[in-house]
Amino acid sequence: MPGNVLARRSPAAAWLAENGAVAALVVLVVALSLLSSDFLSLTNLLNVGVQAAVTAILAFGSTFVIVTGGIDLSVGSVAALSAITLAWTATDAGVAWPVAVVVSLAVGVMAGLVNASLIAYGKLPPFIATLAMLGIARGLALVISQGSPIAMPEAVSALGGNLGRYLPIPVIVMVVMGVIAAVILNRTYTGRAMYAIGGNEEAARLSGIKVDRQLLITYGLSGAFAAVAGIVLASRLASAQPQAAAGYELDAIAAVVIGGASLSGGKGKALGTFVGALILAVLRNGLNLLSVSAFWQQVVIGAVIALAVLVDTLRRRGTY
């Protein structure tokens, strides 16, 4: 029976085989601990967590989209637009901050729904639809803010701080969003429909799944996650910036793909994405700690990303 081979392996080994990027993360952490004495302190590790938060939250949202076989280039811009909206409605428009938060999330969801409508009804390739939204959302953020940063309401800015003495709230938000993403992907109708659509859209449709509606939900979720990421980002800076999170879409997609998802759809896990985002954050943190020169940093980051995924694919081939 084909099942045997898998069953014979230890559960730990099986888990590792399923979540390959973890191995790369461990190697990276060990290497950095040896290279820099500052790396393995609690504060620094919490810093890494905080620094991973925004990318991770964006990447959770992108995981939904990538699982359906799509791509969302607009997440960075949508994050900025949502944050600007929040700050603007709370400050210039003078609305109570909880309302402003709701409005801001709604803006994120709206952007996602527009993406999905262009894709599902307009038959645009996701790349084009979300590239258009990348420009539109960024432009609107600039228009609303008139190009200047807007201070975040105090109450919301607290999100950028700590709970108690040590626990950074962005890390908590990241974990909560990760759990939500995992539950959606694994346990809900929509989540499983995402895999079906990404694996074989025609089969999904012929099995009675309303593909268009599920795409609306998928991109809407991605927009909502982007909004949360934008709010966390702006809270950390205590100010919403129209240029915030520019280019983060590539980081988000990279985190998802490092985490084992495939851009052709049907594969991807929240945990993998989380590990992917951590790898990127650890890498940047480590290079700072090691004081690698700015020009070399990009080279090193590129090389280590390639190596990390290489470790994973080679190991997987060995297993097979």
Next chain:
Amino acid sequence: MPGNVLARRSPAAAWLAENGAVAALVVLVVALSLLSSDFLSLTNLLNVGVQAAVTAILAFGSTFVIVTGGIDLSVGSVAALSAITLAWTATDAGVAWPVAVVVSLAVGVMAGLVNASLIAYGKLPPFIATLAMLGIARGLALVISQGSPIAMPEAVSALGGNLGRYLPIPVIVMVVMGVIAAVILNRTYTGRAMYAIGGNEEAARLSGIKVDRQLLITYGLSGAFAAVAGIVLASRLASAQPQAAAGYELDAIAAVVIGGASLSGGKGKALGTFVGALILAVLRNGLNLLSVSAFWQQVVIGAVIALAVLVDTLRRRGTY
């Protein structure tokens, strides 16, 4: 007989159906001619050509990659690296400029071969392999140039000028590269293999195509085209900049996709890509002529890109 319906359509209509983005380009040109009296002059149209050149050349290279079902995020960085290499070898290293040009092209090809090796032998997803190269090539460009622009050799800078009184050399280079790309895609073994690999890699392999080798050629070509684009770009400025062409990869991919290619592979044409690049250049030119405010420009660009492709897909559905 079944053939009739197709045969009955006029050749022009059939051609348009095959090259959909052309319709969008025509609409855009007509609209801009009406909105701005300055648009439809020979000089301005040649300007648009010059401004499209770099994106178009990058996009021709990306067409190869996208046809195989891959993606190349490194083209902008590789363009910069090649240009910096040229300027540096010709200036600081004091090598004769024709040699420097060859070295520069070789650097582009090398970068492509590294990408392809990571993909074909390392089994990295193209997104990750080329994202790594995006960082590495940009970093190396900064390292070599120490972050400062380097003057291009005079002889090469002539590439940025005109042939005779009017004809801009970048436009000529663009057209030549486009024809080369079209011939490769349509008439060569490698070109046809690209379509087969992008359409169904397994079927291609079982038909005797050495997929790994063809991927090496594909990404090598993309690197070579990027090098040419980098040289043209640097020639226009008479100076090679380490930060040149940053973010151009998205423009290049957008041009290819607007031109009718699919990111899942197997489809794409040089002519379509050319039209896609023209649409982007016309759009930017038009917005400048119309003096659209800086904040609104991104919104308008995003919206028009979505509309242009929408026109195309809706028209196609009508035909169907």
Next chain:
Amino acid sequence: MSEPILRAEGLRKGFPGVQALDGVDLSLCPGEVHVLLGENGAGKSTLIKMLSGAYRPDEGRVLMDGRQVDIRTAGDAQRLGISTIYQEFNLVPELSVAENLSLGRPPRRFGLIDKGAMVRQARELLARVEVDVDPRTPVARLGIARMQMVEIAKALALNARVLIMDEPTAVLTTSEVDKLFVLVRQLRDEGVAVAFITHHLEEIAAIGDRVTVLRDGRSVAEVPADTAQDELVRLMVGRPIDQQFPRRPAELGEPLLKVTGLSRRGAFDDVSFEVRAGEVVGISGLVGAGRTEVARAVFGADRYDSGEVTVRGRRLPPHDVHAAMEAGLGLVPEDRKGQGLVLTADIGENLGLVTLRDATRAGFVDRKGQRTAATKVADQLAIRMTGLNQEVRTLSGGNQQKVVIGKWLVADAHVLILDEPTRGIDVGAKVEIYQLVNELTDSGRAVLMISSDLPEILGMSDRILVMARGRLVGELAAGEATQDDVMALAVTEVEGSRAR
């Protein structure tokens, strides 16, 4: 006769360049198996897709229990109690068998998916179709025959009143077909209306009650299922066919393909055989016997652990398709969509794929020459198309299969391995392919034919090898062998076999 559950009237459907269906009526009655018969491209699949919500008719209407219904989506059809097994696989390869079985309607508890219940339901369904797979296995890992059984189980899960099956037996071996027929009869007796498409004429009398024959998008006759096969053929192709298996043994020459001790852990073990010039060697066996795996390993598509493959005296390097092709091997794979066709390309392009290298001079492809060769093969196989530039994706299933075979005919291989070559091909075209096999062997070439179609194996091979559980368990001379002989060998328990 009772009232029909479902009635279609005057259905018409056109695609660019072709009128696939041109005014067809069909009634499906409870407790009756209605067979749809027709050549490749006659419009059978198009017809049933309009009943299942995959296509919308250009004209005509569908009635359920005498009332007109509007089937816009697959969901609508499901709600009306229509369940469909499509000709092309409609499973999600990345998902597990259990998830595929409950695709679109997973069991839920408190709004969340109940994975335990899902697996339990899957076990029951799989037991019903007597398939022994772990419901948690990803579908991508299953062989093509098991996928089909999963597909059948999925259709049963709906407990539908109308069950539509588009060539469900094309990829099954005799024993699975028998299991399927037991199931279908049971459903029929429970009052389900079944529509059944097949190209295996002997199945019609075995399972069918009535037959509707389609030709060129029109229904040309409705006859009882016990109509003589010759008459059915005549109705279908418009002329009689003399002989179904026109094998013409050729003179045997040197061994062209020699396989010795080929083994791969978990797949096949110590497989040795040879194929001589002018010979057709058939390989028979149950699903999962490892035939496809051996064929792929011989061709260099997959690796093997030990053994050797020699073609025309030259030993082939393992796992090297290119070297195998150079040596004169060719492989028509069993999975046309997954391994045979570039679906995004047109027919001409696909037909020229194998010969692309030979048609290249100094890097440039002689596309005119390619087209000429493609035209010839397309004519030879009577591929029903609007032209060479029609996308393969839009061909009917049988015509797609012809393209897969066609590209190797262009290539002129010395030893051609055919894995389920006539799957989904109509009787007329089958005979054409058999004639081609005869021509190949006449000219001193050799054919290794894997087929789950026993009459075909018996009728077309000179020698039959039988595989069971990854091993060769016997050899029969074609002249004397009967279906029972082959089956007896195929179910042999292999003592001490480690292959599984």
Next chain:
Amino acid sequence: LGLAGCGSEGGSSGGGEQAGVKIGMSVSTLNNPFFVQLRDGAQAQAAKLGAALTVTDAQNDASQQVNQVQNFTSQGMKAIIINPVDSNAAAPAVTLADRAGIPVIAADRGVTGAQVAQTVASDNVAGGKLAAEELAVQLGDKGQVIVLQGTPGTSASRDRGQGFEQGIKAFPGIKVVARQPADFDRTKGLDVMTNLLQSHPDVTGVFAENDEMALGAIKALGDRAGQQVKVVGFDGTPDGLTAIQNGTLAASIAQQPRLLGQQAVDAAVKAAGGATLEKTMAVPVKVATKENVAEFLTS
């Protein structure tokens, strides 16, 4: 290849040996020669004073910058120089360092909403005003002007643009006929200027919010640059100064980035030693023109 500088820099702090005071510096971007010079000045000064300087590149991303400052605190830096990506967004980073008891020096841009030990800066708004005045002088108080804007939403673009608008109001004879973004990029400066010349062929002046765009505009203008059309840039980069020398660039608002870097390191070393500093240290912006360009080129 000139890698030596980078290599030694990595070596000294990577080993963590006490070669001198450990100072961390987060530069907003090294994608722009101006900041490369700022860094060079800082590094030169650090070498002179024997301080161990670590430079990071925030790639114009305010949150990256906070990350980097956060990382500096884990590394036990004795002082931090921050060249803010954005004045507002730098506040949390400064607060962070404050809590760790590390003095912060702001370089080139101030920090709004948090206290730093010293701000070493040249005033972008004042620079923009100066640019307007210089352009007016060169144009003889009349003419049509095009403004090439930097990346929309960045503080440099905002402040310089604002200063220029304020300054140009004093000259009613001068009309700004177009404002278009070229993202501080030379190629875009070239393309946008080329396009604008189609709709505004009669321009006589250009203000570019940095030298890179100004050099692009000069390329677009060809022979007209420095003759019929006066281009004023901002930053005083080496390429910009050379263009002034050649007469193609009419003027640039020279910020003396090397001096900025030097002063910042000076201040950082002092602050690390516990000294109290003046709240601001103004590095003068100067108008570099053909007449005085020589003095900038040597410095």
